[in-house]
Amino acid sequence: MLPTSGTLLFAGALNVDFSIRVPHLPEPGETVLGPNYQVMPGGKAANQAVACARAGGQAALVGAVGTDPFAEVALCCLRASGVNLSGVRTLQGSSGAAFIGISDTGENTILVAAGTNAALRPEDLPDLTAVDMLVLPLETPLPTIQAFAEAAWQRGVQVVLNAAPAQTLPPLLLQYVSLLIVNEGELRALMPPVPTEDLWQQLRAVQQQGPKAIVVTLGERGCAALLADGTQLRIPAPVVTAVDTTGAGDTFTGTLVAALSRGLHFADALIWASAAAALACTRPGAQPSIPSADEVEAFLS
Numbered sequence: 001m002l003p004t005s006g007t008l009l010f011a012g013a014l015n016v017d018f019s020i021r022v023p024h025l026p027e028p029g030e031t032v033l034g035p036n037y038q039v040m041p042g043g044k045a046a047n048q049a050v051a052c053a054r055a056g057g058q059a060a061l062v063g064a065v066g067t068d069p070f071a072e073v074a075l076c077c078l079r080a081s082g083v084n085l086s087g088v089r090t091l092q093g094s095s096g097a098a099f100i101g102i103s104d105t106g107e108n109t110i111l112v113a114a115g116t117n118a119a120l121r122p123e124d125l126p127d128l129t130a131v132d133m134l135v136l137p138l139e140t141p142l143p144t145i146q147a148f149a150e151a152a153w154q155r156g157v158q159v160v161l162n163a164a165p166a167q168t169l170p171p172l173l174l175q176y177v178s179l180l181i182v183n184e185g186e187l188r189a190l191m192p193p194v195p196t197e198d199l200w201q202q203l204r205a206v207q208q209q210g211p212k213a214i215v216v217t218l219g220e221r222g223c224a225a226l227l228a229d230g231t232q233l234r235i236p237a238p239v240v241t242a243v244d245t246t247g248a249g250d251t252f253t254g255t256l257v258a259a260l261s262r263g264l265h266f267a268d269a270l271i272w273a274s275a276a277a278a279l280a281c282t283r284p285g286a287q288p289s290i291p292s293a294d295e296v297e298a299f300l301s
């Protein structure tokens, strides 16, 4: 199935998440016992595509799964949510996997095995004719991400970079970016070596490296955005009882781009994304916790 007009194309990782709830997260060298574990679909690009589709966006995914039995787990929620999977290849080897520890306070620690996510190549980028936005998290090889971003930018497709997990970026990548989405740690990793405690100064310093607009998520403190014209937005997070924040950032990103593509004003799109992410924190898992548009609407009314 070819992507239809107005498509939001997510490129990156599909994972299988193995999660275990523990009384506290382990220090290096420590073993912590938990009662049992769960196996659920995850991976940043996959989570974001599911969030986008559930928010009413036209989502498509580019990536790869392995020939192992867990591949079906990685794909099930995407299929059920109506994400276009024509760009997902099956390759010899293991699907990507994440091993997640969740503490009783809802904090998490995550170890990731790239598996077939490491095989995403520049030539895997599909035709972008029907694509409005290309959304790129960073769990696949950086040269591929750089090539995808440059190709999209050259064709006038908006590039949304979710610079997660934090890492050093290729020098030109940020110049192709229309919207950069980061959490606080990822923002620090992109900061030039002039430390400042002021959030807006930090965002302006990163904006000078290329991205037109930047959103920084601040966990239970909400989010802030610096737009291309210098407008500053600060949106508080709804107060919820968090049981598992896994996938909160991905829910936020997928919902935000869906809302923007539906023509919402930036501030309203941030409110939608914050509500969806807060709801996701009240339920276990990454993809299974992502709310539908109806649930977000009910939560906000």
Ligand code: ATP
Pocket: 164, 183, 184, 216, 217, 218, 219, 220, 222, 223, 237, 238, 239, 240, 242, 245, 246, 247, 248, 249, 250, 252, 273, 274, 275, 277, 278, 281
């Ligand atoms: P994760 O890696 O856990 O998916 P993240 O580190 O990428 O998340 P955060 O800044 O922790 O991103 O969270 C993303 C968004 O999720 C926040 O901007 C906020 O809207 C929402 N959120 C996160 N934690 C909470 C919380 N405890 N209560 C309400 N909303 C939350």
